[in-house]
Structures are given as structure tokens and as C-alpha cells.
Amino acid sequence: xWYLLFPESAGQTTVTDNSETRIAAIINESQLxxxxxxxxxxxxxxxxxxxxxxxxxxxxxxxxSPNPARATLILICVSALLRVAFGAMxxxxxxxSYVVATARxxxxxxxxxxxxxxxxxxxxxxxxxxxxALTVRLPFILLFSLSTWLLFRxxxxxxxxxxxxxxxxxxxxxxxxxxxxxxxxLPDGPLDCALxxxxxxxxxxxxxxxxxxxxxxxxxxxxxxxMLSKYMAFLVLAGIPFVLLTDRRLRPWFRRPExxxxxxIAVVLxxxxxxxxxxHGWASLLFQGSRAGxxxxxxxxxxxxxxxxxxxxxxxxxxxxLVHFANGMRRGPGDARSWLLFSLxxxxxxxxxxxxxxxxxxxxxxWAAPGYLFLLPLLGNDVATRLERGERWIRWALVATAIxxxxxxxxxxxxxxxxxxxxxxxxxxxxxxxxxxAVNWSSVAEALNRRRYLDRPGIIVASTNWRDTGKLDYALGxxxxxxxxxxxxxxxxxxxxxxxxxxxxxxxxTAIPSSEKVVERYxxxxxxxxxxxxxxxxxxxxxxxxxxxxIGHGLRLPN
Numbered sequence: 203x204w205y206l207l208f209p210e211s212a213g214q215t216t217v218t219d220n221s222e223t224r225i226a227a228i229i230n231e232s233q234l235x236x237x238x239x240x241x242x243x244x245x246x247x248x249x250x251x252x253x254x255x256x257x258x259x260x261x262x263x264x265x266x267s268p269n270p271a272r273a274t275l276i277l278i279c280v281s282a283l284l285r286v287a288f289g290a291m292x293x294x295x296x297x298x299s300y301v302v303a304t305a306r307x308x309x310x311x312x313x314x315x316x317x318x319x320x321x322x323x324x325x326x327x328x329x330x331x332x333x334x335a336l337t338v339r340l341p342f343i344l345l346f347s348l349s350t351w352l353l354f355r356x357x358x359x360x361x362x363x364x365x366x367x368x369x370x371x372x373x374x375x376x377x378x379x380x381x382x383x384x385x386x387x388l389p390d391g392p393l394d395c396a397l398x399x400x401x402x403x404x405x406x407x408x409x410x411x412x413x414x415x416x417x418x419x420x421x422x423x424x425x426x427x428x429m430l431s432k433y434m435a436f437l438v439l440a441g442i443p444f445v446l447l448t449d450r451r452l453r454p455w456f457r458r459p460e461x462x463x464x465x466x467i468a469v470v471l472x473x474x475x476x477x478x479x480x481x482h483g484w485a486s487l488l489f490q491g492s493r494a495g496x497x498x499x500x501x502x503x504x505x506x507x508x509x510x511x512x513x514x515x516x517x518x519x520x521x522x523x524l525v526h527f528a529n530g531m532r533r534g535p536g537d538a539r540s541w542l543l544f545s546l547x548x549x550x551x552x553x554x555x556x557x558x559x560x561x562x563x564x565x566x567x568x569w570a571a572p573g574y575l576f577l578l579p580l581l582g583n584d585v586a587t588r589l590e591r592g593e594r595w596i597r598w599a600l601v602a603t604a605i606x607x608x609x610x611x612x613x614x615x616x617x618x619x620x621x622x623x624x625x626x627x628x629x630x631x632x633x634x635x636x637x638x639x640a641v642n643w644s645s646v647a648e649a650l651n652r653r654r655y656l657d658r659p660g661i662i663v664a665s666t667n668w669r670d671t672g673k674l675d676y677a678l679g680x681x682x683x684x685x686x687x688x689x690x691x692x693x694x695x696x697x698x699x700x701x702x703x704x705x706x707x708x709x710x711x712t713a714i715p716s717s718e719k720v721v722e723r724y725x726x727x728x729x730x731x732x733x734x735x736x737x738x739x740x741x742x743x744x745x746x747x748x749x750x751x752x753i754g755h756g757l758r759l760p761n
Contacts, residue, residue: 270367274354277367278347281374284608285346285385289339291615293642298387300672302327302338304693306680311478313486313693318430319389333679335642342391346384349391350374352398357579359405360539362586369582375603378514378571381611390568393431394575397438399424401546401576404442407460408452415460422464426471433490437549438572445545449535482696496562503558503565508551510567515574516603519581526580527551546576621742638739638747643677645740646711646749653734655709656682662703666712668692674711687724700759708754711737713747720752729756
């Protein structure tokens, strides 16, 4: 007897044989518009039939084949519940505290990024009535669930449903996606979701002439939402016109109105960002653009940048993704599917690697993650194919990776929540325990209230860098205005510039231990400075870092 495995788009074919030891796998069969052959020619492979006596893992993997869509939905539900538990146990990180605190004041856009992440936080807090960690993270957990489904659909359209399921699995197993993007309050969550939507719309737009205008409309909407999430969305979206230009079968689209209509929709959606920047001297665009500036020469920069990205993905996932990236570039437009995915991935991966040669800014390793996102369909297809061929080690590698990632996440979350490994902090100098980045400054807010500093009429609170200011502002919950006494105030320089508080008394909260340095740095800002002692940042009730308090009397602007 012969068995058949079909992708969702395949037409049905019946093949029979008397052999009990072989399977005919018919893949890549499609009736798509030949203008873009995204599923390739039908291909028949003969592979060994699995033995009847199989391990629980083999039976579990084989159970995916009849209904990968259902398996993906189960994956989404289980992983979402795990992220809810993970997000509830961690306090807000530095960037998260900064976003949540500044989101209390609605704006058309913001200094660091376009506004969508701030709007989502504001929407969630208004609906649920608080700004606790799980409340503000919940929209991003839900968005990642949608992203997982969209990646499944994109991969299933290109390579078949089984490949889509394994692409979704790999997405959830990669820490930079499954933990960081999938759980934290960052622009990358809505960015990845919108980019995946744009890619799906593009695939359908170029293969379905009858309904192409609807798909181009969807592409414009998704592209606009991506640009409302993060400026670097442009690096991925630029891959779409690049594909149209380099594939001669698709060049006629430049003579049709639909792509330009989609572009117009995206531009209209970006008008809040453009208007805010125009009203603030293009501050946000100049700030982000400055990260590509510098006069250094670091020839090893690209290697270090890509190596860091691979580690964040997990090396045994990141390195195969780079291999598929190289293969897509080598094959060129002749392989429409790999060329499309390579073109979407190339912008972020290559841009940040090249910028690291000369830029004075440190390239953060999650910046290029949207590029690797579009290589996951290729790796998902590779995994599905290898499993079809009976390569059992793939199964164990996936299970071992899941255990490793879930175990690391559980240890991290419980340690931050309960500080059950206090000896870890002994390996770091006082106040340098990395757990503190995910610890809320509730103890500091309680100390300020207990000392009745916040009861003084007209009082404001300030810290000495934007990171501490965000943590402090979030902990105080909007009781009093909080601003930043520094040159790099980020959004605080827009929301609460020092010019608004001239003459006010200021409670200064700083990690600078030397009172001489504090007086030297800030004596020009006040009529006089009064030391007020110290407060402790507590980690699960254990003092773990010290902050120092000063009262600045009569704020003034130095010449």
C-alpha cells in the first residue's frame, strides 16, 4: 500500500502499490497563477515507511501530519498560557517601565519609536483598569499568538501545512521570539505581526488576479501598521518592490495601480508619525538615524553582530537559518519561494551587520530579528522534509530544545519572583545583579511616600538617566510628575522638559554614590541641594541595591 501526504493547496492524487515498506510523498503540487510559482512543480519522493513499533515521540510527531493546523492551534494555546505565567512573575524591565510610564500621556507619536506600542499599552490599561505587569503584557502575548498563526499560514501556503507547523514550533523555541517578542512590552510584537500579515497579503496578491485588489489593500494596511510599530519595518517592506523588480514574471505589476494604492494606504496610516516629527523638529527620525553614524572602523563588527543574533536565536536554530539565507541568495529569482523569503530577510540582517563596521552605537541583537523571522519557513520546510525521511534525531532535538527553553524561562521567572537563589547576587557587585532589571521599584515608591516627600505642594521627582526615570515613574504610578535631569532624557524631554518646572523643588533619586559628584553635576540647577539619605531597592523583600536622595530647592536652568 502507498500513502500520500498533501499540502493544503495540493490536488488529490491516488497512488497504490503492494509494498508495505515505502511511502510516496507528493509535495509542492499547486494550481497557482503561473506568474509566481510559489509552490513549485509537483514532486514525488519515496521514503521508508516508519516501523509499526514506535516511541511515544515518534507517534506524537506522526500525529501532526493529518492535521497540522489543529496542532498549531494547540501549540498557540499552550504557549500562550506559559507566557501568561511568565509575564505575571516578572516585573517590568527597563524599556517596559519606560514605555508604560510615558504611555500615560497619549501622543501622536513618541521620541524613541512610532506610537503603536504606546497605544496598545494605553488601550490595555484603560480596558483592564490597571498597569500591572500582566495587564500591559497581555496584548503582546495575544499578538504573538496571532503571529504564530500567521507564520503557519505563510509557510503552509509556500511549502505545505506540515512545514507551517514546524516553522511555528521553531518560532516559539527561539528565545528572541518566544520569550522576548512574545512576552515583553516592545515594538517588535506588533511589528512582526504586521510584517507577517503583509507577506501573506503579497503572496496572495500576486497569484490571485481575481481578488488581487483586496490583497493589495490588506498589504497596504499591514505595511502601515508595521511602520506605526518601528521605523526599521522599512528594511523588510523594501523586499517587496525588490521582488517585483528582480522577478521578470512580476514586473508587470509596476504598470498596475494596485501596488501604488497599497503604498498610499501605508503612507496615510503613517501620518501621525510624520505630523509628530514635523512638530518636534524630526527628533525621532534624527535620533534613530544617529545610530547609523560614527567614524570608527571595526572590521569584526559584522561577525560579532551576526554571532550575537545567532546566540539569541539559539545556535542550532540560528546557524541553519543563515545557511538557508545563503542558499536563497545563491538560487536567486529562479526559486520564487526562497527568493521572496530571502528578499524580506535581507534588509535587517545585512543592514545592521554593515552598520556595525563604522557605527559608534552598539547593535542590539534583537534589531535584526524580523529578518530571521522570514527564514523560519525555509527551516520549517527543511525540518518537515527530514522528518518525512525518517531522521529521528530531529524529533529529539526539538523536544530537548523545548525542555531547555522552558526550563531556563522557569528558573529565570521564579528567581526574579521569589529570589530563591540569593547566592547568585553574591557573584555581582552591590546593585549589579541582573535580576534587578526585572524588579519593580515598589520599595522606593513606598519609601518616598513613607517619608512624605510626595505630599509637598508643587513637588516633582527626577532621576539622573532615562532608564532609572522610567523605573521610578512606573513605580510612582503617576502620583507626581517625574522627569529626567540629564541630556539624554528621551521621551521625558518632550513630555516633561525642565522648562515646565522652573522654581519647583525636586526630589532627586540617583544611583550616584558620591555626594560630591552629585553636587558638582547639579549645583547649577538649584539654589541649594540637601542630602536626604538613601533608600533600598528590594528584591523579594531582600535589599539588593541602594539609591540616594537629595532635595533640590528652586529648580533653574543653567546658562
